[in-house]
Amino acid sequence: MIRFLIKGLLRDRSRSLFPVLMVSAGAFLTVFLYSFMKGTMDDLVNSNAKFDTGHVKIMTQAYEELADQIPNDLALLKVDSLLEQLRSSEEKMVWTPRIRFGGLLDIPDAQGETRAQGPVMGLGVDLLSSESPEIDILNLKNALVRGRLPQKENEILISEGFAQKLGVEIGEGATLIGSTMNGAMAIYNFKVSGTVRFGITAMDRGAIIADIKDVQYALDMEDGAGEIVGYSENMLYDDDTMLALTERFNDKFLRDDDEFSPLMLSLSQQRGLREYLDLVDVFGGIIVFIFVVVMSIVLWNSGLINGLRRYGEIGVRLAMGEPKGTLYRWMIYESIIIGFIGSTLGTVLGLAISYYLQYTGIDFGAMLQKSTMLISNVMRARVTGWSYVIGFFPGLIASVVGTMFAGIGIYRRQTSQLFKELEV
């Protein structure tokens, strides 16, 4: 039967080609849009996790309230002891302290006078200890453009674009002018050991990365850190696990009567990322829904046109005594074959292009010049298990539903009128 149906479809291209193309286009768009959106959103979440939120982040309650202002005067103190407790109680997590800071980076000339100066955002991370996970988390080895990673105290990495703007070379000195934890002016000399390209406009515009010990000294934050970030060992974010961890930690450490007691937040609880994560799911659903509805209408219309074109054929078959139900089912079988072929072609094409963009990506750097979001300039697609089915089944369903609507016309044909109609 299937062979018979396929032969019929292949011999009558107008019955197969257009519907297959329609279903393919729809399935392709669904797979591609879903994968690209998933990739972009995942990039956003990953960039934020790596550079900002961690999978979980610990701050003082007071710091968290003003986190956008980087209030280091409200930072965590006695960080070493807290880290020790975390590492022993939550062994499956990687914990690392960070200090975020802002200020001016001043490049001196030979006389010590200002040669160039620019606003900078800084990140103090553990760069020098042997067990530090930061070089991998921040992907610093791959991001390195010139020079080398810091190997001794007072060495910093500076974003390549910023280094070029300031005209600073590897090995030259750079003075940070910022604020200490007490609000006094901090002036501290660093040496540029290398330049990096983060691939995130907000950071490439002007950022430095220094060892946390140097930053603690520069900002008068002995045994202090703005935040402690934690990552799961496999670096994959699982919201339920992190929320459970957050609850455990806050039950143990958070105190309502002490604004400087530590508070843990999961990635989804920071910077509205929960909404972003939900958005991906909602958009995926909307795309599928629109696809099914629009495709069904288009294929319904196509089925009606087809029905008119095959008016004679259907009439003869009914006149020859073929039951309406059988005819209706045959048309549905045809639509299943069309839907299957179209959805398969569309899904394969969508997956192929999505896989390509997963590795190459599209560079939107020029459009993100003023962006302050921690989002990668190169937006990539991401193929997930859903990508394989998100276009396929809606394509199949739309094709069948469209035909079911169009096929209803069969039941309206009056057998007694058939020969009269055929004579005409």
Place this chain on the structure above:
Amino acid sequence: MKKLVIYILLASCSLLYAEEPSGKAILEKVDANYIAENRKVVSTMVIKGRRSTRTLQAESWIQGVDKAFTEYLSPAREKGTKMLKLEDELWIYSPSTDRTIKIAGHMLKRSVMGSDLSYEDYMEDPKLSNLYDSELIGEEKIDGRDCYVLELTASKEDVAYYRRKMWVDKERYLPLKEELFAKGGKLLKRLTINEVFKVEGRWYPKRMVFKDVLKSGEGTEFIIDSIEFNVEIPEYIFSKASLRR
């Protein structure tokens, strides 16, 4: 008889005038109290922050209204940090980095050593009558002392505070309280003088508290440990070279 009446009236008017000097006259007397040809001050700043209290000691040389040089004596972290004001320019020297940084633009709004004072406050012309029009708006008692209440409105552009309300001790011509406002009317800082002393014939604040109302913490107490007027200050003090000496 007519002449006598006119004489009495004129005399009464002049007495009234003597009792209520103009805002401008009061402000000029305040300036005269503060301004000296030069002075050397050793002061202590107690900064009461949200989490901790820090104490800094500094020695300053001030010449007229245009030149000032300050060197921090303690704590160890700040020791040797120097600030130099020459007319409308300000430099800060950090001994740990051996760098001299010019403070300009938005950096002037930043806090001096984490206190409630900004570099802008440090740079301000101490002669208020140069910057403000003054109006006497009333009289009040502060800590049992009779005070004139003055309202000062900026007469020049680029002043740090557009409006000030000042309570001036009627007898000593020393402000006992001051409120500093932005152009939009928002209160920015409050100054309270808690103790005064007489030195070389003039009244001077001994202990005062600056409070930046936009900042958390209890404010910054500024204590004059010693002050000498009209001392001889070597000219090299007011040069950039002196920062690295």
